[in-house]
Amino acid sequence: MYLTEFAIIAGFAIAIALYRSYSGEKPQEFLANKVQGTYERFVPYSFRVVREKTKQLGQEYTVRQYAMQVGLFAGFASVVTYLYFYNLLISIIYAVVAVSFVPYLAYLRCKKVYSEFIFEQIQVYTSNTIMEFGTTQSFVKALEGVKNSGVLENPVLADVQQMIDMSYDNGTIDEALEYMTKLYPYYIVKNMHQLFLQITKEGARDSADSLENMQLDIDLLVESVYRDRIERKTFHGSFIKFGVMLYLLVMLVQYLLGRDTYLQLLNRWYIQVLMHGILVINSYFLVKGEKYYYENVGAE
Numbered sequence: 001m002y003l004t005e006f007a008i009i010a011g012f013a014i015a016i017a018l019y020r021s022y023s024g025e026k027p028q029e030f031l032a033n034k035v036q037g038t039y040e041r042f043v044p045y046s047f048r049v050v051r052e053k054t055k056q057l058g059q060e061y062t063v064r065q066y067a068m069q070v071g072l073f074a075g076f077a078s079v080v081t082y083l084y085f086y087n088l089l090i091s092i093i094y095a096v097v098a099v100s101f102v103p104y105l106a107y108l109r110c111k112k113v114y115s116e117f118i119f120e121q122i123q124v125y126t127s128n129t130i131m132e133f134g135t136t137q138s139f140v141k142a143l144e145g146v147k148n149s150g151v152l153e154n155p156v157l158a159d160v161q162q163m164i165d166m167s168y169d170n171g172t173i174d175e176a177l178e179y180m181t182k183l184y185p186y187y188i189v190k191n192m193h194q195l196f197l198q199i200t201k202e203g204a205r206d207s208a209d210s211l212e213n214m215q216l217d218i219d220l221l222v223e224s225v226y227r228d229r230i231e232r233k234t235f236h237g238s239f240i241k242f243g244v245m246l247y248l249l250v251m252l253v254q255y256l257l258g259r260d261t262y263l264q265l266l267n268r269w270y271i272q273v274l275m276h277g278i279l280v281i282n283s284y285f286l287v288k289g290e291k292y293y294y295e296n297v298g299a300e
Contacts (some may be wrong), residue, residue, distance in 0.1 A: 001185075026178065050114035051119060054114065055279045073095075074099050078095040082248050083092040086263065105290060115295075122184055124216050126189060129146050129217075139173050139199075140164060140168070143163055143164050144164060147161060147164065157296075163176040163180055195210055195214055243286040246285075
């Protein structure tokens with residue numbers, strides 16, 4: 001009873017604190033503004049960049065989707081931990097901790113969307129530059145053709161313009177190629193730039209076969225990357241199901257031992273430590289898996 005009263009009082013305290021700064025908006029607008037304000041103050045700059053691009057691509061979660069995610073995390077964490085400890089306060093603490101991972105997972109998801117976008121832009125940059133070079137027989141003119149074609153978006157578009165400016169300023173393409181290779185360390189970029197540097201130094205004679213082979217390499221890479229995305233998405237779904245099932249093994253333990261026996265075991269401190277350890281290790285396993293899934297997009 002004490003814990004229930006504590007939860008109710010805490011809820012009222014939070015509501016009063018929010019009301020004190022209420023400025024007349026609708027409740028959902030007020031809450032959204034509060035969250036956005038906190039986000040702008042504390043979120044890393046890199047998160048803002050990738051999240052803004054995710055919004056432009058139409059792949060950012062809506063407020064409703066984030067609210068559903070928060071509710072799902074809090075609900076699942078509270079139910080599971082209650083089955084572990086039969087303690088409301090512990091369930092509330094774990095629910096708050098689970099919800100605190102929502103921004104981190106959002107950051108990882110936005111990074112994945114941004115990485116996939118950049119890879120697609122790099123694929124367009126390399127493929128179109130090769131095609132333009134076949135017509136112009138000039139690397140700088142090829143870059144200008146790609147820039148003016150409207151197929152690129154920032155930041156790659158701005159970087160291509162920087163390459164053009166550097167080429168004209170220096171009279172050579174060496175520094176421009178080095179600039180782009182360091183900025184986008186994909187092996188298709190490095191290989192294409194090395195090929196163009198070789199062609200520029202030795203002349204454009206008999207370069208058609210080399211450029212065609214380079215284009216084939218790019219096409220094969222793109223095909224393998226998209227195949228990898230499909231396979232990883234399937235594996236990711238299975239991984240999440242497996243992780244969730246590990247949490248629910250405590251139900252099997254209670255079924256085998258009996259609920260009363262399990263509750264008696266919980267009175268021992270080392271059993272409590274063991275159960276907390278199981279939860280932490282399983283959660284770490286899931287978070288590391290999510291990090292790997294979102295960060296390693298298989299494009300490099």
